[in-house]
Amino acid sequence: MNVSDLDDADLARRLRQGCLFLETGPFISRIQTSIESVQAGIALLYAGFPVHDNAPFADFHVALTRPAGLRRWFRPQVNFLFDGWTPFKPLPLEQAFAMFEWGMNWCVVNHAHKYLVLHAAVVEKGGRALIMPAPPGAGKSTLCAALVASGWRLLSDELAIISPDSGQLLPLPRPVGLKNASIDVIRTRYPDIAIGQEALDTAKGTVAHMKPPGDSVASQQLMAMPGWVLFPRYREGSALALEPFSRAATLSRLVGNAFNFTVLGRPAFECLSRLVDDSGCYSLEYSSLDEALERLDKLEVSAS
Amino acid sequence: MRKTVWCVASDARLHWREWDGEVVLFHENSGNIHHLNLFAATAIRQLLEAPADSETLTERTASKLDLPVDDEARDGIEQLLTRLKTLGIARVAPS
Amino acid sequence: MNGGCDSILRALADPGLLLSMDLSDWDLFIRQARRANLLSRFAVMLRDQGRLQSVPARVRVHLESECALADQQKRVVEWEIGCIRQALDAIDVPLVLLKGAAYVAAALPAAHGRRFSDVDILVPRARLAEVEQALFLHGWFSEKQDAYDQKYYRKWMHEIPPLRHNQRRTVIDVHHAIVPRTMRLHPDPDKLMTSTRAVDEDERLRVLSPADMVLHSAAHLFLDGEYSNALRDLVDMDQLVRYFACQEEFWDVLLERSIELELDGPLYYTIHYLRKLLGTPVPGQLVERLDGRPAGGLPRRWLMPLFDRAVIAHHPSCSDHLAGIARWMLYVRGHYLRMPLYLLVPHLLRKSLRAPSGEA
Incomplete structure (x- = not known):
């Protein structure tokens, strides 16, 4: 039910x-x-x-x-x-x-310290998860919403939940939080997707939530292997640039984005090191969502 | 005056990962990670092998990496040791 | 009165009972134990006994989470003790660990799965300024910038305002006595200091003697006015006395010491609730001798109904309609014990006029 x-x-x-x-x-x-x-x-x-x-x-x-x-x-x-x-x-x-x-x-x-929990958006395609840790304002939630609206499966827009034993990501596909300008961007691009009531003047500005796609919710028990770690950054007027990102710096940033790295200690370090080994690590600068979506669709599974 | 001899803290639990000459060091005791360049990582590994004063450590690190023993290397080691002491990774060796 | 909390108390006495609980028993148990700050103790106990696998999977997730928190706590405290040691190295001062940090450093069973937030240390009052200065140099700052708070602590309290480390964000409470200076009862800190024991080859790192450890916890629980961790504190003392009871004459020393330090009142209540709630084995002779001591302060028959409501888990399922007022009366009593009335009334007024706390 x-x-x-x-x-x-x-x-x-x-x-x-x-x-x-x-x-x-x-x-x-x-x-x-x-x-x-x-x-x-x-x-x-x-x-x-x-x-x-x-x-x-x-x-x-x-x-x-x-x-x-x-x-x-x-x-x-x-x-x-x-x-x-x-x-x-x-x-x-x-x-x-x-x-x-x-x-x-x-x-x-x-x-939930049985799991390693990172502040990151996670979407999946072909069984591989794209993990996007990003500070507020980097356009993470807009990109996540757009990816999900164009065929990627939503795992979570805020919380990457990783099992330290298997290294797999657990979905938690609750509604996607949108802020300020991104609410209208998504509403205009995808008029069929339901968006909840806007809350004005919150600590994060205007906030509204997007309904997660039915398929993502139906497969919320289906875990995914890590595929890519991507650090996106929206910059007005910039040309699309997808660049490889240093693995050591990726690990460093993932640790910085983890909520409970010090709670788990060594298993968390081992888990994230393996994740970095198994993933393609990139930074992405973009101004056009269309270009970004097209480029990310062509990501190849790459292991070091 | 005797030179200060440094060592890695005997109870330090250190774990390393290296990619393309960059190292991430996890210090389990404090729960912190440190993103190191090859010079700093090599120096800590040298210190793990045997305690050393700062001049000896500079020489051993430089020779490992085929670098000259110059003021830049000496300053680098001095700064690193001070930092490692604050972080609780290195200590002055008991005489 | 504690009908709703029976499962916590029964499980403390007989952990095996946990394995026969069904999911709905666990549902309430986890909420009560979490509120009492005891969930990680149960989790670590089951793990140490190799029984975690016998717990339903949905429940195990929460217990494993608590084990992770308990393990982290131990690492952090060990690390923090090392850092404090380094900071105080140059001034050569005896450093006495109190409460949770002491249990960890002395490797006592009371440390297993115990959760706490701060490291408490006791230093000689005469060395306080030096200690504060040395800690400051190593990154510990006082966060209470409010002049009233600073003055209140320094003038009336047995500790200086909490110090937070500027990088690690951990907190130390530096004490120079175990009860506030103004308290009508004032155990002599020098007596405590001279009976401390070293925990390792470094003679400067110390913990209180077994009897003093119990009495400190008892004083803290029954004189302080803050009862949200009361059951956790009782469990600590249960673990301590069970462990120390094998030492010859522990109980005699405990009683004599309590009289010497003017803490036989708190010890009376401690022993009463240890026996009543946790079934702690206590020699009958000790109970009789404590019973025979004059009550001091308020009559026991007045205080008991208040303590009855304060020393259980503060979860709605464990509380009756009088619990709130009982805990408030004990809060006022705690302040009354530590401050003369002409100070107390302005202080409580000041506190109540400030922003309310986050608690509902």
């Missing part, structure tokens, strides 16, 4: 009562909220994800609630709760769905 199999009233009831058990990648989250924008966001953007009836065990127990007090009336806010505890300060109510997404990422980053 998927989210889309529940009618709106049933979904809202489950969420209100805190018995929506949502399966995303390797995790099951129990979600509770009476906030309508979150309910609508889940209905639209998580349509293809499996739900469980009364799962006996949930990895994460999360809730979004409106804090009590006078503020409720003149400046409504939202809290993210992890098993009854609030790890963050409240945000304005209009940002509730964005906060849900950030909270879900926080759960993984803080509790």
Whole structure:
């Protein structure tokens, strides 16, 4: 049974009562909220994800609630709760769905140290994963959304989850976060793809989430071998430049992008070294999305 | 005055990966990685083989890499040793 | 009252019970143990016993995650101790590790899977300025820039404001006593200092004597006012006394020392809850002698109902409707014990006027 199999009233009831058990990648989250924008966001953007009836065990127990007090009336806010505890300060109510997404990422980053978790977008083609670690503003999420809209499978737009034992990447194909100008870029290029409500004035500017393709969600249990590590950079007016990137520098940057490298210690170092061995390492500078997509489609599997 | 003799900290757990003359060193104790050029990597390997004062280490590193023992090499080694001490990788050898 | 937390307490007494739990038992257990800061202890215990494979796969993921955190903690603390040693090398000062860091350095069973955030050290008060200066030179800075906080710490507390390392971001708490200076009870830090033991060939790196280690933890738990890690602290003391009990006359020394340091009150409550919650074996004679000591302060029958609600996991499933107010009263008591009333009221007012904490 998927989210889309529940009618709106049933979904809202489950969420209100805190018995929506949502399966995303390797995790099951129990979600509770009476906030309508979150309910609508889940209905639209998580349509293809499996739900469980009364799962006996949930990895994460999360809730979004409106804090009590006078503020409720003149400046409504939202809290993210992890098993009854609030790890963050409240945000304005209009940002509730964005906060849900950030909270879900926080759960993984803080509790999934069985895996090595990197801050990177991951897409896949032909069984090989393209890993894109990038600082904010490099155009990572736009490129990721465009790749996914043009046939690559989405593994994750934010979190590369790697099994240190097998070196494989685990999908977590939750909605793709888009920021500011990239929201309109994607809306214009791919008018058929659903994008959720925009949240204005967040810490990251305007934020909206793109619905992940059905195929990516349906194959969310299918792992991928690493194929390429790519450091993309959008620069207005630049000519397309795909250059090999030093492997030592790639390893260094991957470590810098890992959330839990020091938690895992040596297994993380071995795992990322192997990943760098097995991947083509490149930097990409681009201004035209079309050119970038065309070039990345021709990437060959290369091992050192 | 006796020259200061340096060594790699006896409890240092070091792991190396090398590609095309560039080295990534993982210092397991601190959890840090260090991206090294060939000169620094060679010097640390020399120090692992045997403790040395800074002049001897300069000579051994330079000869390994076929470089002249000049002020540039000496400065490089001095800076490296200071840095390695701060990082807890190298120590002054017990006399 | 602790009905909801039974599974944690039972598992502490008999870890084998964990293996007969089903997924829904685990669901609640993991949440309670995580909140009590005890999940990594259970995880490491199961791993050390080679029983992780017998746990359902969905649960094992979380336990393995906790094991990774516990292993990292141990590496970080060992590394940090080495760095502090280096920093203090030039000034030749005895460095006494406290709490978690001490358990790790002395390789005590209490260290297994214990999670903590800071390294606590005790140095002689007369050497405090030198120590702070040496740590500063090696990258540790005080983050509390607020003049009120600085003054509050330096004037009233038993430690200086926490120091954070500018690169590693780790925190040291430097103590010069084990309870605040203003406390009505004040164990003499010199007495503690002279009974410390070296942990290795470097005589300067030390830990408290076995009895003092237990008493420090007891004082911290029952005088402080902050109870979010109370069950974790009790588990520490359970591990400590079980381990030290094989030393001859440990219990006699513990009692005598508690009287000497004016900490027999906290020891009374510690022994009470160790026996009640964790089934820790304690000689009957010690219990009787502690029972016979005057209560000092507030009558025990008043405090017990408050402690009952404070020393369990602070998870909604473990708390009744009085838990919140009980913990608040103990918070005020903690402050009352350490500050004269004319200081306490302005201090609490000041704290309550500031931004509320992140806790719901």
